[in-house]
Structures are given as C-alpha cells and as structure tokens.
Amino acid sequence: MGDSTIQIKIDKKLEHLGEEEIATLINRYYSNEKAKSLVEEYKIEINPSKLYTLFPPIIYEDKLCIYCGKPMLIKRPSKSSCGYGRNNAYCINCGHEDSHFCNCSYCREKIKLEEIKLEEEQKKIVQDKRNLINDTYDLNKYKPVRIEDLGFREKVFLGALLRTALTEDMKIIKPLEVAERKLAPTLNYTKEILITLLSKDVIVVSPDSKIEAFVDSSSEKEFPQTYYINKVIYILNIEIKEDYEEEIATLINPKEMNEESKSEALEIWKEIALEECLEYLNYQMDKVKFDFTPGEKTIAVFKDLLEHFSVAQIYGIIYRCIANSTKYYQETNIGRKQAANSVVGACQRYGERALVEKWDLIKYHRAYDIPQSMIGEFFLNRVTRIGDLGFEMSPIIL
Known part of the structure; x- marks a missing residue:
C-alpha cells in the first residue's frame, strides 16, 4: 500500500475558477438553482444539462482502495438522479471500482485466481468421488460365478441383457440408456431383471461408470451406494475356464429349452x-x-x-x-x-x-x-x- 494522498485534476472548463468559486458553484447547483443561469454566470462552455460532469469527484478519505490504499472517489450525480441511487466509488490511481462488475487488472486477476481455486476444488471433489466409487465397487471383492450354477431364470435374464447391451469385445455391458433396444417393456421389470442378476453377483457395477451414474449425496456414507440402473456400466462376473467368446455366445444363443x-x-x-x-x-x-x-x-x-x-x-x-x-x-x-x-x-x-x-x-x-x-x-x-x-x-x- 502507498501513501493515501491524492491529487484531483480540475476540468479545463473550470480552470478559470478558483477553489472557493467551484465549491460555491457546486453548492448552488445542488441547491436547485437553474443550471442554465449558472453556466451563463460562471461563463462555462457546456450544455447546462451536463454541468455536473465537470465537477470534481467526492473524495472518501475513510474509504481506501483495497488494492493500492488510495482514497476512493465518487462521481457527482446530476440533480435529477439524487436520491435514486449512487455512483460506484472508484480509484483514480489503479482503476478499481467498488462494484461486482469491476474490470480492473487487479479484479481480473482475483477472478482468475478464484476460478483456478474453484477448478482445483472441483477436481478434488471429482477425484474423491472417483476414489469412493473405486473402493465401493472394487471388482476384486467379487468371486466369479460359474455358468453351471446359474438357474434357468438367471440365464434367460442374462441372455436378454447381453443381447441388449454387451459391447463388441464382449467385455462389458454398456449403460442401458445408450442401448438401441429396451431391455424390458417397463422400468419395473427392467429393475427386476437387473436386481436378480446383481443379487447373485452374475453382473456387478463397474467402477469405471460415470460419476453422474451415482446419486449425488453430501454424505460420504451414502455416496456412491445408490445409482441409476440405466446409467451405470455392468461387468459380467462369470467364471470362464476355456473359450471365453464361445461360452458367452452360448448365453446369448442358448440351445433349445428342455x-x-x-x-x-x-x-x-x-x-x-x-x-x-x-x-x-x-x-x-x-x-x-x-x-x-x-x-x-x-x-x-x-x-x-x-x-x-x-x-x-x-x-x-x-x-x-x-x-x-x-x-x-x-x-x-x-x-x-x-x-x-x-x-x-x-x-x-x-x-x-x-x-x-x-x-x-x-x-x-x-x-x-x-x-x-x-x-x-x-x-x-x-x-x-x-x-x-x-x-x-x-x-x-x-
């Protein structure tokens, strides 16, 4: 912060007047004397309606600029605008304005730093959520299910799900919301199919699912326990001993029912x-x-x-x-x-x-x-x- 002294430059159109004359002129203007008469009396070359724009600003000795420590100034209002709000205080030294919309170099830098800080905070939040998802849905927690242990109902549900959303490499089950076909006629039956397979660990939620697939919560105990069934990625948790593609193909294209x-x-x-x-x-x-x-x-x-x-x-x-x-x-x-x-x-x-x-x-x-x-x-x-x-x-x- 520098010293608090500040010099106000008088407008050229008022240079022929002394300090006391300017002070008197200002006082008479705001005492509702006609601007036209004042302009003529003081020999000022300006449209009477713009007279107030020549007046030196008010200096606020007790309101210092937050950046350079100089007293803030405020432009004088017209008579008609008095009582209808105030002009924003500003700093003649660094250009700062006492406003949320200030565009001085200091405020721009401050906004930039705040944006960087916010971006870093958001990145941390995202990373924390990703860590929680990875821990909660760690694939190592699940023991693969043998195909021969699946019942008829599970095989039918799984075959339909794989036909609906299995990726070309047969590795993951993409979110149902992006599938070309509906898995089931109603959302309730879709839920029943998925819950049946999830309860037996035939399919498990992938930790690579988008964060948006999990219901947001301010409580770490709740997130990411709840998720949108149509938004998450599922992993096929089946034990494959020999030919992977052949065994998956058997689920998608089963033989005749016995x-x-x-x-x-x-x-x-x-x-x-x-x-x-x-x-x-x-x-x-x-x-x-x-x-x-x-x-x-x-x-x-x-x-x-x-x-x-x-x-x-x-x-x-x-x-x-x-x-x-x-x-x-x-x-x-x-x-x-x-x-x-x-x-x-x-x-x-x-x-x-x-x-x-x-x-x-x-x-x-x-x-x-x-x-x-x-x-x-x-x-x-x-x-x-x-x-x-x-x-x-x-x-x-x-």
Whole structure:
C-alpha cells in the first residue's frame, strides 16, 4: 500500500475558477438553482444539462482502495438522479471500482485466481468421488460365478441383457440408456431383471461408470451406494475356464429349452405378457393425457385377463375401454382422474362379458411406438421358440 494522498485534476472548463468559486458553484447547483443561469454566470462552455460532469469527484478519505490504499472517489450525480441511487466509488490511481462488475487488472486477476481455486476444488471433489466409487465397487471383492450354477431364470435374464447391451469385445455391458433396444417393456421389470442378476453377483457395477451414474449425496456414507440402473456400466462376473467368446455366445444363443425348464418358462412368459399389457395401458393413457400409475389392483386384473386372453386381445380391450372412458369424460362433468381410474374396472368387466358371451375378440398388432422389448424377443423367439404365438396366445401352457 502507498501513501493515501491524492491529487484531483480540475476540468479545463473550470480552470478559470478558483477553489472557493467551484465549491460555491457546486453548492448552488445542488441547491436547485437553474443550471442554465449558472453556466451563463460562471461563463462555462457546456450544455447546462451536463454541468455536473465537470465537477470534481467526492473524495472518501475513510474509504481506501483495497488494492493500492488510495482514497476512493465518487462521481457527482446530476440533480435529477439524487436520491435514486449512487455512483460506484472508484480509484483514480489503479482503476478499481467498488462494484461486482469491476474490470480492473487487479479484479481480473482475483477472478482468475478464484476460478483456478474453484477448478482445483472441483477436481478434488471429482477425484474423491472417483476414489469412493473405486473402493465401493472394487471388482476384486467379487468371486466369479460359474455358468453351471446359474438357474434357468438367471440365464434367460442374462441372455436378454447381453443381447441388449454387451459391447463388441464382449467385455462389458454398456449403460442401458445408450442401448438401441429396451431391455424390458417397463422400468419395473427392467429393475427386476437387473436386481436378480446383481443379487447373485452374475453382473456387478463397474467402477469405471460415470460419476453422474451415482446419486449425488453430501454424505460420504451414502455416496456412491445408490445409482441409476440405466446409467451405470455392468461387468459380467462369470467364471470362464476355456473359450471365453464361445461360452458367452452360448448365453446369448442358448440351445433349445428342455422339459424341466418349462414350468419356469411359463412363469416368465406370464411376467412378460403382464408387463406388455401394463406398457400398452400406460402408452394409451398417456396418449389421452390420463394421469395413471398401475398399482396392485391393476396388476391383479390383468393377471386374471391373461388367464383367458392373449396380449394381442388385451390390447384391444385396453384400447376400447380407454376410448369409452375418454368419451365419457368429454361428455360429462367427471374429472380426468376419475375417468382414468375407471379404465381398469372397465377392462375387467369387458373381459368377463366377453367370456360369458363367448366373443371372438380381435387381436391387435403391436403398437409401432412401443416395439417388442429384448427380453420378449429373446424369450419368445430363442428360448421357447414360440415366436408370435407368445403375443397371440394366452400364456397358460407351453
């Protein structure tokens, strides 16, 4: 810091006036005397409206520049702007301004240093998170699972997952959010498939997953315990003794299903059929802007319908009942929520009436906007090899 003395240069247009005259002029100006009269009296060559711009700034002896220690100055305001805010104090020596928007060399350097500091702090945060992820999901913690120890259900789920997201080198399972196909008809069934495989350590979360794949938390105890199932990378934790590619290919392209697996296969077929019905229900509800979340009652209704009808036929039931509920909503005073809630009951009644009256229900095609999921395609075309019959028949026998 230098000394606190400062010299104010008087504007050339006021040089013909003494200090006392300038002080008097300033006092008279702010006492609301007409600027035009003052300009004429003091013989100042300037537009009267700009007179205040010639006045020397106010010196704040008690407010020193934070960088060079010189007293800060403030430009004098016009009469019309008095009381409507103040000009920012500034330093005539180094150019600093008492403002968040100051662009002096010192402030620019300060901002640069703060940015560097922030960047270093962010790098440390990222590195700390990466270390936590590496420790939590250390692959050495997991014992590889033998293929022969996998049950039929795990093999079906794993085969569908590998077909969905296995990389070309067959080493890792890329995040499902970037896969070209959906693993399962619904998010809930996707979760069930992944949880089944994760619980048996058939697949494990890769420590190389993006940090954004883990739910952020200020608590080190929580991060990175929770993650987004569609965002993380998975590692195939299978014990391979001989030909790696050949054994993985066996999981992706299994041989024909044996008789012992048919009861389990039937259960998986029922699950896929149910999830496809729920997927189509949500799809059609969204199209008419009905806010609806399937619950246990909805699941029970569609499980019962699948005992008698195929997914293709239930598509038709859903479509008809939503159309009727939409028409009812438009023609009456019922609320949209009530109309949405009436759909499932209508589907149940329609199915029961169809059974009693022995209707031959139309089989709908798959909706273009919701193509068959990978688990459905893999299971019906490769595992059970019943193909489109899995969509057109009721899942009651294999």
